[in-house]
Amino acid sequence: MHNIKVLPKSFFLNGDVTAISQRLLGKILVTNIDNQITIGRIVETEAYHGSKDKACHAYLHRNTKRTSVMFKDGGRSYVYLCYGIHSLFNIITHGEGQPNAVLIRALEPLEGIDIMKERRSIALARNLCNGPGKLAQAMGIDKVVNDIVLYENSSPVWIGESNSDLKFDIVTTTRIGVDYAEEDALLPWRFYIKNNTYISRK
DNA sequence: CGAGCGATTCGC
DNA sequence: CGAATCGCTCGG
Numbered sequence: 001m002h003n004i005k006v007l008p009k010s011f012f013l014n015g016d017v018t019a020i021s022q023r024l025l026g027k028i029l030v031t032n033i034d035n036q037i038t039i040g041r042i043v044e045t046e047a048y049h050g051s052k053d054k055a056c057h058a059y060l061h062r063n064t065k066r067t068s069v070m071f072k073d074g075g076r077s078y079v080y081l082c083y084g085i086h087s088l089f090n091i092i093t094h095g096e097g098q099p100n101a102v103l104i105r106a107l108e109p110l111e112g113i114d115i116m117k118e119r120r121s122i123a124l125a126r127n128l129c130n131g132p133g134k135l136a137q138a139m140g141i142d143k144v145v146n147d148i149v150l151y152e153n154s155s156p157v158w159i160g161e162s163n164s165d166l167k168f169d170i171v172t173t174t175r176i177g178v179d180y181a182e183e184d185a186l187l188p189w190r191f192y193i194k195n196n197t198y199i200s201r202k
Numbered sequence: 203c204g205a206g207c208g209a210t211t212c213g214c
Numbered sequence: 215c216g217a218a219t220c221g222c223t224c225g226g
Contacts (some may be wrong), residue, residue: 026211046209055209057222066222084219086210133210177209 002039002111009151011159012074012093019099021047023169023190024102026114028160030153033140036115040088040107040129040139041163044192044199046175048090050099055181058099064157067146072097077157079136079146081179085141086133091150091159104116105176105190108134108198110163115140169194177200 007027012020027042050058050070057080058067069078070092078101079089090101106127109116116128116138129135136142141157150159175190192199 048209049208057209062223064223080209081219081221083208084221088209090209105209131210175209180208 002030002037004030004039004153004163006153007151007159007161009073009149012091012151013095016094017047017102018189018191019050020044021102021189024091024104024159025170025191025193026162026164026166026168028163029104029107029139029157030160031139031141031145031157033145033156036112038112038115038139039061040135041110041195042104042106043108044104044106044190046072046103046105046191047189048101049104049189050101053181053187055175055178055187056099056101056182058101059101059180063099067099070101071097073146074100075149075151077145077150078145079141079143082133082145087136088100089136089139089141096117104135105132106130106192106198106200107139108196110140115120126197130198168196 030039040181048056050056058070073096076092082088090103093100109128128138145157172188172195173190176186
């Protein structure tokens with residue numbers, strides 16, 4: 001079937017959250033949910049830094065029912081419901097007590113595309129995973145897979161090495177939809193693969 | 203308790 | 215451009 005090597009836990013612990021956000025570009029997201037496998041290539045990410053970032057749910061180390069998972073060791077999932085409708089998928093980074101996370105904003109669909117189309121009730125592959133809410137729906141991700149480890153390929157959600165040696169340039173911009181963060185909305189913490197077709201927005 | 207709101211998406 | 219839709223957060 002597929003022969004994807006899972007990323008080790010150390011991948012999620014070393015470097016700051018913006019560096020890890022960039023390293024995640026090109027990596028592979030795999031889900032095995034409801035007995036169905038779907039796979040996509042990460043093409044867009046955003047960094048959230050708990051201690052000093054007004055856009056982060058854990059700003060100033062705010063530890064609440066929702067954000068408590070962010071304070072665990074890196075390499076776990078943080079999935080939350082946005083606008084009461086959309087699940088958003090994040091990857092926790094850094095050691096215990098440092099609530100940093102990477103939001104996965106877009107994927108290039110690779111396998112299980114028919115399953116994604118069925119889950120999203122649309123036919124156009126380009127629109128299956130080009131947004132954080134869309135990709136969660138296409139991959140079957142919701143709060144059920146909140147707070148699980150991503151560095152074991154027995155997990156229902158895990159991250160694998162890139163399946164391609166292709167080089168790419170990284171575009172850096174401000175983050176989407178965080179105007180409430182005032183001056184921190186201007187931080188250049190959104191990253192995507194240049195010229196990729198599956199980005200959420202230009 | 204309950205008002206206010208959102209790391210979005212889709213359709214009009 | 216506005217509605218959808220619900221759980222979290224915080225203040226009273």
